[in-house]
Amino acid sequence: MNYEELARLAEAAGFTAWAPLDAATLEVKPEVRDMCAQNTCGMYEKRWSCPPGCGALEECAERLKRYSGGILVQTCGDIEDSFDFEAIVEIQQDHKENFERMYAELRKAGVDVLALGAGACTQCKECTYPDAPCRFPDKAVASMEAYGLVVLEVCKANNLQYYYGSEKMAYNSCFLI
Numbered sequence: 001m002n003y004e005e006l007a008r009l010a011e012a013a014g015f016t017a018w019a020p021l022d023a024a025t026l027e028v029k030p031e032v033r034d035m036c037a038q039n040t041c042g043m044y045e046k047r048w049s050c051p052p053g054c055g056a057l058e059e060c061a062e063r064l065k066r067y068s069g070g071i072l073v074q075t076c077g078d079i080e081d082s083f084d085f086e087a088i089v090e091i092q093q094d095h096k097e098n099f100e101r102m103y104a105e106l107r108k109a110g111v112d113v114l115a116l117g118a119g120a121c122t123q124c125k126e127c128t129y130p131d132a133p134c135r136f137p138d139k140a141v142a143s144m145e146a147y148g149l150v151v152l153e154v155c156k157a158n159n160l161q162y163y164y165g166s167e168k169m170a171y172n173s174c175f176l177i
Contacts, residue, residue, distance in 0.1 A: 001106075001109065001111050001177055003020045003069070003071065006018075006070070006071040006175065006177070007071065009102050009105050009106070010071060010073050010102060012101075012102075012105075013073075013098045013099075013101040013102035013105070014075070014094070014097070014098040014101065015073045015074060015075055015095075015098050015102070016074060016075055016076045016077075017073075017074040017076060017160060017161065017170075018071055018072060018073045018074065018160070019071070019072045019155075019158050019159050019160035020069065020070075020071060020072075020158065021069055021070040021071050021072045021154075021158050021174050021175075021176065022069055022157070022158060023064060023065075023067045023068050023069055023070065023176055024068075025154065025157035025158055026064050026149060026154065027149070027150075027153065028057055028060060028061040028064065028147065028148035028149065029148050029149070029150060030057060030148065032145055032148045032149065032150055033051055033057050033148050035145070036050065036051045036145060036146065037051065041119070041120065043120040045129075045130075046120075046127060046129060047120050047121055047127040047129050048121070048127060048128070048129045048134040048137075048140055049120060049121035049127075049140050049141060049142040049143070049146065050120055050121075050142070050143070050146055051146055053129045053130065054142040054146045054147070057147075057148050060142075060146070060147040060148060061147075061148070063114060063147075064114070064147065064176065066114070067114055067176035067177060068177075069176070069177060070113075070114075070174055070175045070176040070177045071174065071175050071177075072154065072155065072158055072160045072172060072173075072174045073098070073099070073102065073172070073173050073174065073175070074095075074155075074160060074170050074171065074172045074173075075091060075094050075095035075098050075170070075171050076091070076164060076168055076169065076170040076171075077090070077091035077094065077168070077169055077170075078167060078168060078169075079091070079167060079168065079169045080167070081166065081167070082166065087169070088169050091169050091170075091171060092118070092119070092171055095118055095171035095173070096117070096118075096119075096122065099115070099117055099118070099141075099173050102175065103115045103139075103141070103175070106175060107138070111177060112177065113175050113176065113177055114175070114176040115141050115173070115174075115175050115176075116141065116142060116143060116144045116146075116147055116149070116173060116174050116175075116176070117141040117142070117143055117144070117173045118143060118144070118171040118172060118173050119143055120143065121140050121141050121142065123135070123136045123139050123140055123141075124136070144172070144173065144174060151172050154172075154174070155172060160172070
């Protein structure tokens with residue numbers, strides 16, 4: 001699937017911005033994983049899609065190397081200020097829905113894709129980690145950070161604006177093809 005086809009899917013899915021992704025720009029950083037281990041999001045050691053369930057950083061790096069490109073996708077929305085949690089959650093939910101729509105279309109088309117989302121996988125209310133295998137391994141999604149990627153750096157390296165000012169919030173994900 002070429003970039004033009006991916007861009008059409010991104011637009012149809014509802015994303016507000018997107019850019020071609022050069023997989024050679026993806027740099028896996030241990031310090032990002034170290035931030036995950038601090039468990040500020042509360043998902044470390046709780047989901048198959050989060051560290052350590054998603055695999056060692058070296059395994060993630062090897063998975064990334066299988067792909068040459070793809071698309072960065074973004075959902076951006078207005079917020080009153082950094083404490084406008086209602087708007088922030090709404091933008092996040094919109095992004096997850098956009099992401100799921102596009103991911104479903106890529107799977108339906110039979111595309112070999114590695115989808116990296118924003119935040120923890122939410123396919124199941126309760127994850128089976130670590131007691132049983134993932135219920136939906138074909139739908140489970142790790143975050144870009146779980147793979148050791150600094151989202152700001154990925155966006156900069158691939159010419160996708162990351163920060164729009166204090167009255168905007170943007171969520172970013174990618175599909176590697």
